[in-house]
Amino acid sequence: MSDTTLARAAFDARLHELKLHDLASHEIDRLWKSRLKQLEISARLDSHLDPTLEAAVAFSLTRNNP
């Protein structure tokens, strides 16, 4: 199976889990296109990001602001 086939199966399973597998077909198509774009971006990030880079997460701890 191609990567896309596996990804599509996982996508459909997630929609079932959310009980949203019977959305209108144009909405599912739109979500699937969005999912493919996520996978493309994610693969690019995995290939070029330094694994030791600090994430830009918002949480911070100071004496005044727990």
Add this chain to the structure above:
Amino acid sequence: MNALTELSLTSLAAGMRAGAFSSRDIVEACLRRIDALDPQLNAFLRVESEAALIEAEACDRELAAGKPRGPLHGLPVAIKDIIDVAGMATTGHSRITIAECAQEDAFVVQRLRSAGAIILGKTALHEFATGGPSFDLPWPPARNPWNPAHHPGGSSSGSGAAVASGMAPAALGTDTAGSVRHPATACGIVGMKPTYGAISRHGVFPLAPSLDQVGPMTRTVADNALLFDACLGHDPRDPTSMAAFEAASPSVGKDIRGLRIAVLEEFNAEADGEILAAFDGALSLLKDLGAEVVPVTCPPVSLYNDCARLLIQAESFAVHKRWLAERALDYGWRARTKLLAGAFIDAGTFLQAQKERRRLTVALREATAGFDAALCVSSFHLPARIDDDDAIDRTYDRQARIAFNLTGDPAIALSSGLSASGLPLGLQIASHPFHDATVYRIAAAYEAACEGLVDSALQPWRRPAATEAL
């Protein structure tokens, strides 16, 4: 004399102080304009006519007694309906929260009232500030006052349409991925996304909290600075709220000789020819004003847009997760599909996007080090027709605004002219965090140099409304 609805906030304030007209005159003029134009433009979800008139009369009495409340005394402001105003529903333009009555004003609304502003009403938006113009919601989408067949930009679409049509002299919007600057560009007005943390978001319904900011929308830069200054103030209930922030109004009117401005050429690469030609004209004007304008290299804008896409999808899904599980079909189709996209992002991918955010922020800092400001286009394309779903979808992915949400930098969008088809063109001026006053300084100088660039007879806020009662 110009109609009151044509005048800027600063002119209205001066005229009121001089006794040329009253706050009640201004509010009545706005209400007449709303009656005449809003049935076509759908900018307002709710107009507070009676309360606004009562408040205006109180302001008139206080001014007569020599006790103005502040710099916005007696001036009407419209509020995007994702920001709490006490006693009114904060609908988010959605069935989901259609009856959610706010118990108190958002901090930023409290600040406006303290400065003397009168809340005129709540404006239309894209559902929960995402999605796009959707016709399956309880209210129709706002339309562009320059041409109602076209989209006014979004998500602060009603605020943009209200200000550009003269229904309100000023409005608040919110900007997570350009949602103040997009309608400002599409409607030919001024929209500011301040430094992240400059304006409290307490009482503002979130889209993606690590990117969300409240921003002022007006027809002039000086007005925008006036509104920005009124919105400032530390709010302990917003953990991102800054303790102190430099006011912007004093910088308006200062010359820009010797300022160094970086041109983010990578951000302009995919813009349409007309938008680029207007941008080149702006560069010439800024050079004529004595600024040093220098092209710099930075990462492609598509990397910023891709990174923000993952963060917004993940953060907004978290905000809406419970409602999507229980009431997914109560959303309009555009917001439903936008918000659900976040259901497919795993935690590792989200954190990778947060690493990319840091990397891209550092890259922009390095590219603009030693400069006072940076310049780039705003939209790549003219405002799409409101009935063209595909063109509208492209609008959201193809623009140069999100980068400044990722970095937290202040960025203002303002007019750079008109297209051959009569639709507004725009550009952005950005600066380093906390340098919002520099953004306003350059924007005001540019605006002054652009006097006459757009035929004022074409500006929708100056057009008579055919059915407006005089």
